[in-house]
Amino acid sequence: MEPRGLPHRLRTERLLLRQWEPTDRAAFAAINADAEVMRHVGSGPLGRADSDALWSQLHHDWTERGHAPWAVERAEDGALLGFCGLAIPTFLPQVLPAVEIGWRLRRDAWGRGYATEAALASFDAAWHRMGMAQIIAIVHPDNDRSLALAERLGMRVTNRTTHAPTGWDVLVLRVDRPAPEWPETRGLATRA
Numbered sequence: 001m002e003p004r005g006l007p008h009r010l011r012t013e014r015l016l017l018r019q020w021e022p023t024d025r026a027a028f029a030a031i032n033a034d035a036e037v038m039r040h041v042g043s044g045p046l047g048r049a050d051s052d053a054l055w056s057q058l059h060h061d062w063t064e065r066g067h068a069p070w071a072v073e074r075a076e077d078g079a080l081l082g083f084c085g086l087a088i089p090t091f092l093p094q095v096l097p098a099v100e101i102g103w104r105l106r107r108d109a110w111g112r113g114y115a116t117e118a119a120l121a122s123f124d125a126a127w128h129r130m131g132m133a134q135i136i137a138i139v140h141p142d143n144d145r146s147l148a149l150a151e152r153l154g155m156r157v158t159n160r161t162t163h164a165p166t167g168w169d170v171l172v173l174r175v176d177r178p179a180p181e182w183p184e185t186r187g188l189a190t191r192a
């Protein structure tokens, strides 16, 4: 199921998840050029042209397809921190059909819970606005921070597979939509 109709903007306590703007390109390029940020990303660090191409893809996917990872902006100063959100993992055909959550933040924004906050907002939109039933994450087994984040979010490893273009082994993690809570269930029962 394509995650169509996702909200274009989401506010959290400290963040704004929003559409991509042309003025993001320079800050996005700095993130994508950082070898530490890109260590476990299949493409490796990106030069400016490749980063701009990725920006264009994200922008295009939002405008033409209605979904892509959001740009993550810090509310207090408007700084672009990176991205977080939902995508179709076409780079790993053996897991399709599926919707994955992806995340990438600039190095000096790690260790503050921003990715957790952005991912929880993404899940909330997926479960409660889209009615999606399941989300996966695809993570290199050495990517300790990404694995810790996924596990903090309640995701669990379901299998290990190979990303053919890089030959990398990757872990597939999954989380299911939480069961309705008691008051919601009671409301449905009352109406029945």
Ligand SMILES: CC(C)(COP(=O)(O)OP(=O)(O)OC[C@H]1O[C@@H](n2cnc3c(N)ncnc32)[C@H](O)[C@@H]1OP(=O)(O)O)[C@@H](O)C(=O)NCCC(=O)NCCS
Pocket (backbone or CB within 6 Å): 036, 037, 038, 040, 041, 103, 104, 105, 106, 109, 110, 111, 112, 113, 114, 115, 116, 117, 138, 139, 140, 143, 145, 146, 148, 149
């Ligand atoms: C994956 C990535 C987004 C995780 O970032 P992160 O900073 O580790 O995750 P969070 O933003 O949720 O922060 C969690 C840390 O902040 C701390 N923290 C502080 N305040 C917090 C809060 N309010 N809520 C949650 N955690 C908080 C946690 O204790 C944890 O600390 P630790 O770093 O000592 O473990 C980041 O490492 C990254 O961009 N990596 C490069 C790109 C990448 O590999 N992407 C994934 C490809 S599969």
